[in-house]
Amino acid sequence: MSKEVLNELREKITATDSQLLSLIAKRQTLTAKVAETKVKHQISVRDKSREEQLLLRLIKQGQECGLDPHFITKLFQVIIEDSVLQQQSLLHEWANPDSRLQINRVAFLGKKGSYSYLATQKYFSRRPGDLVEIGCNSFAQIIDKVEKNEADFAVLPIENTSSGSINEVFDQLQHTRLNIVGELTHPIEHSLLVHEGVRLEDIKTVYTHPQVFAQCSHFLAGLGNIEVKTCDSTADAMVKVGELSAPNAAAIGSAESGHLYGLKAIKSDLANQKENHSRFIVVASQSIKVPLQVPAKTTVIMSTVQSPGALCDALTVLKNNNINMTKLESRPINGNPWEEMFYVDMLGNIEDGPMQLAFETLRGMTRYFKVLGCYPVEEISPTRIAASQALTEAQKE
Structure with a gap:
């Protein structure tokens, strides 16, 4: 295939991608109108039966176009989840008109690149208003920022599928006047982060947060005679290794965030449990009203x-x-x-x-x-249909 033909095909793919984006944007506009209708008629956000029928129809149409049913299922599970979250967000805004802020000042643990930072970015990407990031060194400082009106919200990790509950956060909630106004679950993907050229066998010291140490204890034990030094957050661990420029030091954190500090991942999937997720809560001074249509x-x-x-x-x-x-x-x-x-x-x-x-x-x-x-509830269970059900529907034709 000549370079000219390849470029022509790539241009057509780019044009098709642009059309797809326009159609997705159109679908989101229609989703907003659906949410408005549900508010007027007190209809629940999710209709599992309709979602299943929609997915069956799309799989059938996709097969007629030569598309794999598994691909169609994964694609529209993401689209349906986005639609549900968008509708919930709109319903929340309409039920809490005074909560809409032009600027959201949010306190979280660590610096840019920590898991709490990533969770903050994820949660507030669906909220109106600009985001002002306030990194803190402790859970007590995070809550103090909101109680003193130096922040509007705080994002706090509450539990992890591998290391369990974060007791210090529960203890802080015992004494605060703040209210939980949201939650999210964020995947935690631990990687071993080093400077360019550092090999696994070179590492003598690993910097990490105590919770991460617990979540990756099996991997760390397998490294043998190494020193583990704890930091206030995964971002602090990355900052420390970035500043050291040592050929025998490593940090554990997100590979995505490691790039912010000039670090690269040489080993990933370090957690004891491969399905490693953390649940975060969002707290604020004022409670919110949750529409009855929203789980x-x-x-x-x-x-x-x-x-x-x-x-x-x-x-x-x-x-x-x-x-x-x-x-x-x-x-x-x-x-x-x-x-x-x-x-x-x-x-x-x-x-x-x-x-x-x-x-x-x-x-x-x-x-x-x-x-x-x-x-x-912002953990949206994916729409699922049994393989036998999909097969039965396909055989009807």
Whole structure:
């Protein structure tokens, strides 16, 4: 194939890509109109049955065009997820008109390139207004920034699929007046980052955050006799190695962020669990209203009376009101030896009747009860259809 023919084909691909972008933008405009209609008629954001039928029809049309069903499925799962998140974002804006800011000042852990920084970028990419990044050295400093009105929001990691709950954040939530207004789950992809030319066998010192050390303990143990030095964040670890310019030092962090500090990845997928994700919460001074059409999660903290079965009785209240609990975490109460504060995540909107009944009952049977926040669920489960269902639909033709 001559160079001229290749260039001509590439130009046609570029033109086709531009058409695809225009069509995607048109689809998003229609999605906004759908969201407006759902607000007027109190219709839920997701209609799983319609999504499944849509996916089946698209797979069938794609096959007629010679496209692979798996490719069609992956492509439109992403498009449907984006549509759902866009609709939820629009509904949130309309339900909370005073929350729209021209500038979003957001505090997070670490410098540019930390996982909290990446999560902040991801979450606020869907929010209106410019983003002002405020990197902090500790969770206490992050919360303090919002409490003193030096930041509008804070992004805090709350748990990880590999290393578990981040207890320090739970302890901070025990004493703050801030409200949880959002959440997101972000994939954590740990890589070993070094200067150009450094080999794996050269490494003597690894810089990392304590949580990352726990998540990558198997890999680090396999390196043998190395020194692990902890830093306040993954970004601080990258900064340290970047400044050292040492031929035997490495940092663990995001390969994408490593480029910001002149570092390259020589080993990836370091986590003990390959499916490694962190859940982050977003907190602010004011609570928000979540439209009933949007799937919601509510987080509370409570302490029960010191009697046998007290916690079980409290959780039975949720069961009796058909409320699904998704997380239960206990933390010691400072100054009260052997007493625990319980953090409970549950699916549901605080304005739902069953949730209100449950909370009224819990307030009457617990020593302390506080709602930390009601916020949209942003972990969108992908639309799925069984392979047998797709095959059956194809055979109908």
